[in-house]
Structures are given as structure tokens and as C-alpha cells.
Amino acid sequence: MPPTSTPESIHIGADDLPFVEIGDGSLLKVLQVKKGEGLWIIENVFQAGYEVDKHRHTGPVFGYTTSGAWKYKEYDYVNRAGSFLYEPAGSIHTLQCVEDDTRVWFQMYGANINLDADGNIASVVDGTSALEYYLALCKEKGYGEPNVLVE
Amino acid sequence: MPPTSTPESIHIGADDLPFVEIGDGSLLKVLQVKKGEGLWIIENVFQAGYEVDKHRHTGPVFGYTTSGAWKYKEYDYVNRAGSFLYEPAGSIHTLQCVEDDTRVWFQMYGANINLDADGNIASVVDGTSALEYYLALCKEKGYGEPNVLVE
Amino acid sequence: MPPTSTPESIHIGADDLPFVEIGDGSLLKVLQVKKGEGLWIIENVFQAGYEVDKHRHTGPVFGYTTSGAWKYKEYDYVNRAGSFLYEPAGSIHTLQCVEDDTRVWFQMYGANINLDADGNIASVVDGTSALEYYLALCKEKGYGEPNVLVE
Amino acid sequence: MPPTSTPESIHIGADDLPFVEIGDGSLLKVLQVKKGEGLWIIENVFQAGYEVDKHRHTGPVFGYTTSGAWKYKEYDYVNRAGSFLYEPAGSIHTLQCVEDDTRVWFQMYGANINLDADGNIASVVDGTSALEYYLALCKEKGYGEPNVLVE
Numbered sequence: 001m002p003p004t005s006t007p008e009s010i011h012i013g014a015d016d017l018p019f020v021e022i023g024d025g026s027l028l029k030v031l032q033v034k035k036g037e038g039l040w041i042i043e044n045v046f047q048a049g050y051e052v053d054k055h056r057h058t059g060p061v062f063g064y065t066t067s068g069a070w071k072y073k074e075y076d077y078v079n080r081a082g083s084f085l086y087e088p089a090g091s092i093h094t095l096q097c098v099e100d101d102t103r104v105w106f107q108m109y110g111a112n113i114n115l116d117a118d119g120n121i122a123s124v125v126d127g128t129s130a131l132e133y134y135l136a137l138c139k140e141k142g143y144g145e146p147n148v149l150v151e
Numbered sequence: 152m153p154p155t156s157t158p159e160s161i162h163i164g165a166d167d168l169p170f171v172e173i174g175d176g177s178l179l180k181v182l183q184v185k186k187g188e189g190l191w192i193i194e195n196v197f198q199a200g201y202e203v204d205k206h207r208h209t210g211p212v213f214g215y216t217t218s219g220a221w222k223y224k225e226y227d228y229v230n231r232a233g234s235f236l237y238e239p240a241g242s243i244h245t246l247q248c249v250e251d252d253t254r255v256w257f258q259m260y261g262a263n264i265n266l267d268a269d270g271n272i273a274s275v276v277d278g279t280s281a282l283e284y285y286l287a288l289c290k291e292k293g294y295g296e297p298n299v300l301v302e
Numbered sequence: 303m304p305p306t307s308t309p310e311s312i313h314i315g316a317d318d319l320p321f322v323e324i325g326d327g328s329l330l331k332v333l334q335v336k337k338g339e340g341l342w343i344i345e346n347v348f349q350a351g352y353e354v355d356k357h358r359h360t361g362p363v364f365g366y367t368t369s370g371a372w373k374y375k376e377y378d379y380v381n382r383a384g385s386f387l388y389e390p391a392g393s394i395h396t397l398q399c400v401e402d403d404t405r406v407w408f409q410m411y412g413a414n415i416n417l418d419a420d421g422n423i424a425s426v427v428d429g430t431s432a433l434e435y436y437l438a439l440c441k442e443k444g445y446g447e448p449n450v451l452v453e
Numbered sequence: 454m455p456p457t458s459t460p461e462s463i464h465i466g467a468d469d470l471p472f473v474e475i476g477d478g479s480l481l482k483v484l485q486v487k488k489g490e491g492l493w494i495i496e497n498v499f500q501a502g503y504e505v506d507k508h509r510h511t512g513p514v515f516g517y518t519t520s521g522a523w524k525y526k527e528y529d530y531v532n533r534a535g536s537f538l539y540e541p542a543g544s545i546h547t548l549q550c551v552e553d554d555t556r557v558w559f560q561m562y563g564a565n566i567n568l569d570a571d572g573n574i575a576s577v578v579d580g581t582s583a584l585e586y587y588l589a590l591c592k593e594k595g596y597g598e599p600n601v602l603v604e
Contacts, residue, residue, distance in 0.1 A: 006509075007337060007541040009525065014535025031537050035309060036453070037339065038210040038240030038261055041515065041537070056459075058209040058262040058277060059189040062494065064517050064558050066535075072462065082467025082519075084484050084494070084558070086602055088187030088460040089261075090279055105517050105537070107560060110189055110240075110261040111209040113275060121272050124264060126209060128241055149539055151338070151453065157358075158390040158488060160374065165384025182386050186460060187604070188490065192364065192386070207308075213343065215366045215407050217384075223311065233316025233368075235333050235343070235407070237451055239309040256366050256386070258409060300388055302489070302604065340512040340542030340563055360511040360564040360579060361491040390489030391563075392581055412491055412542075412563040413511040415577060423574050426566060428511060430543055 010149060017146045019045060020137035026050040026097070030134040031105075032149035033127040038110045040127030046070060046097035046104070053122065054094040059110025061087035068102025070095060079104070161300060168297045170196060171288035177201040177248070181285040182256075183300035184278040189261045191278030197221060197248035197255070204273065205245040210261025212238035219253025221246060230255070312451060319448045321347060322439035328352040328399070332436040333407075334451035335429040340412045342429030348372060348399035348406070355424065356396040361412025363389035370404025372397060381406070463602060470599045472498060473590035479503040479550070483587040484558075485602035486580040491563045493580030499523060499550035499557070506575065507547040512563025514540035521555025523548060532557070 012031055019027035027045040034040075038059060046068070054073075063085035071078045072093035079085055087093070089110065111126040131148060138146050163182055170178035178196040185191075189210060197219070205224075214236035222229045223244035230236055238244070240261065262277040282299065289297050314333055321329035329347040336342075340361060348370070356375075365387035373380045374395035381387055389395070391412065413428040433450065440448050465484055472480035480498040487493075491512060499521070507526075516538035524531045525546035532538055540546070542563065564579040584601065591599050 006545050007543050009528065009538060009540040009544045009546060011528070011530040011532060012537045012539075013530070014533065032539055034338075035241060036211055036239035036336075043537075058275075059260065060187055062560060066519050075462065075464070077464040077466070079464060080467065084465045084496075085462060086465075086485055087462040089189030090186060090277070090460050091462045092459050093462060107515060109210065111264070113262070113264075121275065124209075124272065126241070157394050158392050160377065160387060160389040160393045160395060162377070162379040162381060163386045163388075164379070165382065183388055185489075187487075194386075213409060217368050226311065226313070228313040228315070230313060231316065235314045235345075236311060237314075237334055238311040241309050242311045243308050244311060258364060337543060338513055338541035360577075361562065362489055391491035392488055392579070411512065413566070415564070415566075423577065426511075426574065428543070 012147075012149070017148065018138060018141070018143045019043075020134060020141060020143075024050055028130075028134060030131050030148050033131045034151050035128050036151075038127060039108070040130055041105065041107045042130065043103070043105050046102040048097055048100050048102075050097040052095035053114045054092065055112040055114045055125075056092045057087055057089055057108070057110060057112060059089050059108070061085075061091075061109070062107040063087065064105040064107075066103045066105070068100065069098040070102045070104065071098060072096070163298075163300070168299065169289060169292070169294045170194075171285060171292060171294075175201055179281075179285060181282050181299050184282045185302050186279050187302075189278060190259070191281055192256065192258045193281065194254070194256050197253040199248055199251045199253075201248040203246035204265045205243065206263040206265045206276075207243045208238055208240055208259070208261060208263060210240050210259070212236075212242075212260065213258040214238065215256040215258075217254045217256070219251065220249040221253045221255065222249060223247070314449075314451070319450065320440060320443070320445045321345075322436060322443060322445075326352055330432075330436060332433050332450050335433045336453050337430050338453075340429060341410070342432055343407065343409045344432065345405070345407050348397075348404040350399055350402045350404075352399040354397035355416045356394065357414040357416045357427075358394045359389055359391055359410070359412060359414060361391050361410070363387075363393075363411065364409040365389065366407040366409075368405045368407070370402065371400040372404045372406065373400060374398070465600075465602070470601065471591060471594070471596045472496075473587060473594060473596075477503055481583075481587060483584050483601050486584045487604050488581050489604075491580060492561070493583055494558065494560045495583065496556070496558050499548075499555040501550055501553045501555075503550040505548035506567045507545065508565040508567045508578075509545045510540055510542055510561070510563060510565060512542050512561070514538075514544075514562065515560040516540070517558040517560075519556045519558070521553065522551040523555045523557065524551060525549070
């Protein structure tokens with residue numbers, strides 16, 4: 001039973017997809033979404049002071065930082081160029097950007113369950129909703145329909 | 152670079168772990184939880200009329216039915232002995248048991264986001280919370296600490 | 303960012319896909335293949351004495367047995383109706399069927415690397431090759447193209 | 454059933470783990486291995502001319518390039534700083550480094566099945582064997598036992 005199909009590896013260059021602004025000069029790009037798997041891979045450029053609501057992950061997350069500095073309020077360590085971060089399913093944290101032009105890839109499985117100050121669920125974000133948000137902003141900005149890897 | 156470690160395959164026989172009651176004679180057994188992956192594998196025995204709240208999955212789910220009959224309110228098909236069910240991440244449904252002694256294994260990734268009648272989030276259940284619930288009921292019933300595969 | 307797409311859960315009933323013979327009355331059905339993920343879900347009916355070559359898995363495997371009896375030569379435990387089996391990536395074993403009409407679902411990630419008596423690699427089987435093999439046998443038997451869940 | 458356990462996110466800074474040489478000045482660092490999942494995450498620094506044997510993947514692979522230039526012989530595109538690469542399970546290719554100090558993170562599921570010029574299987578590398586290789590080189594160089602994320 002030799003395999004006869006050889007699927008292609010797919011490359012997305014640094015400038016192949018546009019960034020959209022998500023507030024105060026911080027940026028978002030969605031690279032890949034496997035809807036049925038709950039997988040979403042994004043790249044962010046954050047500016048100092050940008051915050052992402054406290055959230056809990058329902059699957060594992062892997063963060064690859066390439067410039068700048070950011071941290072979680074709940075931890076002391078700071079992610080800088082070359083940092084790798086592993087966030088197991090169930091982990092909870094609040095992202096804060098420390099330096100301008102902080103660049104990070106996040107490979108995420110499952111949803112972000114956003115929590116309010118009392119720990120109640122405020123909202124849920126996942127790959128499908130992030131993709132729709134990204135595509136809507138791209139359309140609004142006149143960027144057309146970017147070639148995100150979607151299945 | 153030959154691999155030198157050979158991990159063991161682990162068997163859980165039909166009677167190795169106890170069932171606990173989850174209401175009206177319906178039963179739950181938790182077989183395996185990989186907390187960091189968000190994976191949970193359970194076995195249920197449902198009685199006719201049992202319902203599981205409408206919920207959305209944040210990861211893929213695979214259902215293996217071995218007896219009885221159950222369905223989702225949102226679909227016409229009925230799961231019976233020998234049925235396989237694939238639920239992609241993002242799918243939403245309300246489980247209803249149709250016949251007594253309906254037996255199903257569910258291999259689930261991510262969380263169940265339970266929704267109320269208006270579609271608002273009522274609660275979230277995941278592998279970690281299901282495990283804690285199961286272990287607490289086992290303890291209460293005097294079953295000791297069952298040997299669930301936990302990592 | 304509310305999710306607006308709700309994918310369907312897909313049901314495959316016990317008789318929706320044909321079994322094909324894989325030798326000495328043992329049977330194979332392929333239910334689902336996610337080629338890019340390396341996921342393959344099959345159902346086997348083995349007859350007593352049937353063996354599967356010694357192999358190593360490159361991803362995790364989950365086995366759900368519903369009738370009969372089978373074991374791995376390397377272990378003492380016997381899988382019977384209601385048995386759950388977890389095989390971590392890297393595990394190595396040789397399947398032997400003990401009783402006729404032994405029925406098992408296997409949810410497998412990655413490839414089976416088949417090993418000869420000296421531990422050398424004899425061949426590799428994965429979801430894509432298993433699917434091609436299954437579809438070819440179905441065609442040969444005049445079963446048409448069965449509706450396997452393929453992506 | 455509220456989750457009561459909150460696992461930690463784990464940070465590995467750029468200088469927390471040593472690189473080891475894998476030939477001609479090219480380097481390897483192993484960041485995380487989940488043996489049972491078949492997951493391995495590594496970082497490479499390749500020098501121009503370095504090649505990785507032609508291989509087929511048994512699970513999906515994700516590549517994040519942060520400097521330099523590299524390509525697969527089988528494709529025209531070149532991975533540079535900011536490139537993202539998705540390699541589905543089953544994909545086959547031969548890595549060539551084009552520029553010195555080419556830096557890439559690879560998040561890999563499953564094994565690399567190395568193929569010789571005739572397409573026969575020459576060897577298999579996976580997370581467990583890569584980890585053992587890395588730890589042995591670290592020990593040989595007097596780096597002690599680096600704190601790789603292993604489970």
C-alpha cells in the first residue's frame with residue numbers, strides 16, 4: 001500500500017498577506033485556519049500598552065516571538081525576539097505589550113474564552129470568528145480577499 | 152538516531168473503571184484526559200429521554216455508539232450500535248437519548264460551550280472539569296480513586 | 303466576533319459503508335481520513351488467528367473494541383467488548399486476533415511503520431495509503447465509490 | 454463543573470537552551486517534545502549549502518523562518534525572514550539552505566521518513582530520537598542537561 005498522493009507544502013511570504021489594524025496601531029494577520037480542527041495561526045504586531053483581554057484556552061497554544069517585548073500580567077517572564085512560549089489547554093492569562101513593534105506568531109488550537117474582572121465569560125473567539133473578522137477588515141480596507149490557508 | 156524508548160500501550164477493560172450516575176439512571180465514565188491537549192475520552196450510558204444541553208465544540212469530536220439509539224435535535228439521523236459520528240470544531244447540537252441503555256464513547260478535543268435558549272453562553276465543560284466531577288462522584292460513592300489515564 | 307458558520311456533524315451508520323476482505327475472512331472499512339492531519343479512522347472485523355505485522359506508530363492511536371477478543375503479542379492483556387486502548391506515539395506491537403468476529407474501531411494519527419523480524423523497516427502504511435487500498439478493493443468488488451469522510 | 458486547575462504557560466527565552474552543531478556550522482536546539490503525541494518543536498540555524506535528506510512527513514509540520522533564506526529542491530519559493538510554511542502530512546521534500554545564518558522554528562507532528570535516491574526508506578527520525586540526539590550532544594559538549602519541555 002504505497003502512498004501515491006503527495007500533497008504540496010504551502011508557503012506564505014512575509015508580504016503575501018496584509019495586516020489589518022486592531023486598535024492603537026496594533027496589527028493582525030490570519031495565516032491559516034483549519035476550521036474542523038479548531039486550528040488558527042495568526043501573526044500580530046503589537047504596540048506598547050496594547051492589551052488582550054484575560055482569557056482561557058481550550059486547546060494548546062504555541063507562541064513564537066520575533067521582535068519587541070510582551071508579557072502576561074500573571075507571570076514575570078518577558079517574551080522577546082527568539083522566545084518560545086507553550087500555553088497548555090486550560091491556561092489563563094492577560095497579554096500586555098511592553099515595547100513597540102512586538103511581533104509574534106501564535107499557533108492556536110481551540111478557542112479563547114475571554115473572562116471579565118469577576119472571572120465570568122465575556123465572549124469567545126476562535127479561528128472561524130478571527131478569520132471572519134480579518135476578512136471583513138481586509139474587505140473594508142480594499143485589500144480584496146487575501147489568500148489565507150482555509151480548510 | 153534510532154528511537155530507544157518504547158512507550159507502553161495502555162488497556163482499560165470494560166469493568167476496570169466504575170460508572171457514576173449523572174441523572175435519571177444515565178451514567179458517565181472518564182477513560183482518558185490529556186489536560187494540556189484538551190483531550191478527553193468518556194463513555195456514557197444514557198437512558199431514554201436524557202438530554203445534554205445544547206453546546207458548541209471548540210475542537211473536533213468523534214463518537215462511537217455500541218448500543219441503543221440517540222440523536223441530535225438538530226439532525227434527523229439516529230446513532231445506533233455501530234454508528235460513527237464526526238463533529239467538527241464549531242458544530243452545535245443538543246443530544247437526546249431515544250432508547251434505554253444507549254452506550255457511546257466520545258473522543259473529544261477542546262471544550263463544550265453550553266448555550267441557553269437564547270444562544271448565550273451558560274457554562275463551559277472540558278476534560279479537566281469532567282475529570283474532577285467524575286473523581287468527586289467516585290469518591291462520594293466509595294469507589295476510591297479510579298485509574299483514569301491522566302497527563 | 304461571533305462565529306457565524308456552523309459546520310455539520312456527520313453520521314456514518316453501521317451499514318453505510320461496505321467492508322472489504324483483507325485475508326482469511328478478516329474485514330476492513332475506512333470511515334474517515336484527514337490527509338493533511340495524518341488522521342485515519344477504520345473499523346476492522348478480525349477472525350481468530352489473523353495477525354497484523356509488528357509496527358511502530360508515529361502518532362497516538364485509540365482503539366475501541368466492541369466484540370470478540372484480540373491482543374498484542376508483547377502484552378498480556380486481552381481487548382474484549384468494551385475495552386479501550388491507548389497507544390502513544392512510538393509504541394510498538396504485533397496484533398493477534400484471538401476470537402472470531404472481533405470488532406474494533408481504530409482512530410489513528412500518523413503512520414504504521416511495519417518492522418521485520420530483525421526490527422528493520424519493511425513498509426509504511428498511513429491514512430492515504432489505507433484509503434487508496436480500501437477504495438481499490440471496493441471498486442474491484444463492484445461496491446462503487448463509498449462515501450468515506452475525506453479531506 | 455468549573456475547571457479548578459490552571460496550568461502554567463511556559464516560556465523558553467532565546468538563550469535558555471544551547472544550540473548543538475549538526476554539521477558544517479549548522480545548529481539544532483530542541484525546545485519541546487510531547488512523546489505520546491509525536492510532537493517535536495525545534496529551532497535550526499542553517500549555513501548556506503546545508504541539506505536535509507529528502508523525507509516524507511507522517512503528520513503536519515509548521516515552519517516559521519526568522520532570518521536568512523532556504524528552500525525545498527522540489528519548489529521554487531524561498532523561505533525568508535517572516536515566511537510561514539505549512540507542510541501537510543504526506544508531503545515530501547529536500548531542504549536546502551541558501552544563505553548563512555538561516556534561522557527557522559519547526560513545529561512537527563509525527564516522523565520524518567528519510568528517503569534515498571530511489572525513494573526507498575533510509576531511516577526515520579522523530580521527536581524522541583531527535584531529543585536523545587540533542588541531549589547526547591549537549592552532554593558531550595559539557596552543557597549539562599538542558600531544560601527541554603518533555604512529556
